[in-house]
Amino acid sequence: MKDFQNTKTILLILAIISFTNSYSCDLCGCTTSSGSASFGDLQMTSFVGLRYIYQTYESKNGIFDNSPTSEEQFNTYQLWARVPLGKSFYVSAILPFQDLSRKFQGNTESINGVGDMTLIGWYNLKIYKSNSENKEAIDFSTNKELTGHSFNFGLGVKAPTGKFEEELTDRVNPGFQVGTGSWDAIATVMYNYGNNNLGLNTTFAYYLKSENKNEYRFGNQFSVSSNLFYKLKTKKMDISPFVGISGDVYDSIEQYGETLADTNGHLYNCSLGSEFNLKDFQLGLQYTLPIHQDFFGGNVEAKNRFSVYLNYKL
């Protein structure tokens, strides 16, 4: 009963946070290589796998209300993994391949290539049940009963393995890039809760972006995402349908140390999906729909997003 109350409180807090802050999108090609779509699966297993993310954006090609729009399609293929390092540590890595195209007045142009790689080292902290008189105290010693709550603290980098083309920054959508050309620091905290049939993952991530060699610096980014899932066990496989909310807030882009107007923004999403666990394999499907957004002075509009992943459990 205590557990249930805790869960309720936490859910409420998360709901409030998710609505006041925001998290989620990997905005577009380069600024997207991680974040929104989470760093791993729902069940926190160790795996190597492939993930495909399809996103569409609509950008205005001009500065007026009636300027023509272009449609951008972002196909991201990721090689991703979560590998344990001992008992409490693990590493997650994402190496994307970006295939971006944009349609404008009958013309299609594309850029593709390896995107920016993300590498994060994590420390996992499990919360155990207290056996003392004081029920509020949390005991970190081992040999205790698990509460189902755990925290994961991650620190990582995003390396400029993708190519940044300065020429493309003249576009209304500065995210039309396979890479940012910069080394970025990532600090993240993940909270997980799971009991026999319910689970909750909430991730907070802050991306500290540095200036690339073109003296162009994408805005720092704060992301929050929270997914609530239900574990359905059948004879053949485990099915975990989930719902989630997420939000991303972006600071303004800077170039030559000056802030560029109308380059900040935010995006709030809700998502729906399911994960299927069958022996050594894991299949995930996720559909994401923007609820509220304001990017680049309203000149860029994120449409819905679809992702699918297939992992091999380690």
Add this chain to the structure above:
Amino acid sequence: MKILKYTFALLLCATLSSCSSDDDSNSEDLTGQTGTLTLKFDNGVGDQDFIFGTSYNKSSAESYKLETLKYIISNVRVKDENGNTFTYPSADNVFIVDEAESNNAGEIYIDLDNVDAANYTEITFGLGIDQDRYALGAEGQGNFLTQAEAAGMMWSWATGYRFMRFDGTFSSATVTDEALNIHMGSVGTSLDNYREITLQFPNTVRVRETTTPQVHIVADIAKVFDGETSVELSNGYSQVHTDATTTTVIANNFQNAFSVHHVHNE
């Protein structure tokens, strides 16, 4: 708690490294270096991109449609962060901005070559032809005289240049699709309607041998009719040619129609 320490150390490093590269830009030696500066003129009506044949509402319950929209820009000069001014060579420093020659995004490009490399903060340009250039006589106009004649931007040499051509029709409560011709200019040396416009750049424009910055200039055509003065087309402003009163009002209105929307450094 070691982890926390490392976190802060890493974040600190990233913060410092992202700041450090600013220092060397001031000591950059630009002597003798030149580059190209592109001016992108973009005609709009309020928050709408201007489109030929579209009916636009103005004050006094009137509306107008245009088939021709062009104007003369001259004497372009830019001021850098140290207060030095670079003036484009006079003989080439005169241009016709013609909406009919715009690209599919409705922008008209003017490329200024061999501009001194510097960090510019401000631009000044003239609308029309100033008296000094006119005083050079027909022979002193170079190729521009032929270009202006071909574009219909001349009356006679004695009267001089038309600084602008807005041709189309207008409608009001009482008339429908009446002829509209706004051909403001100076009249010889007796009436000077040349105006200058100075605009600050929202971001520094960095001209270099390897980079061609673009300055996106918006002309709000609505302000030509509803600017400093709101004019009534059906009351003396459907035909603006050489009249001292109406041309002056239009020149003053047009002078305040320009703004720099943004700049690109690339």
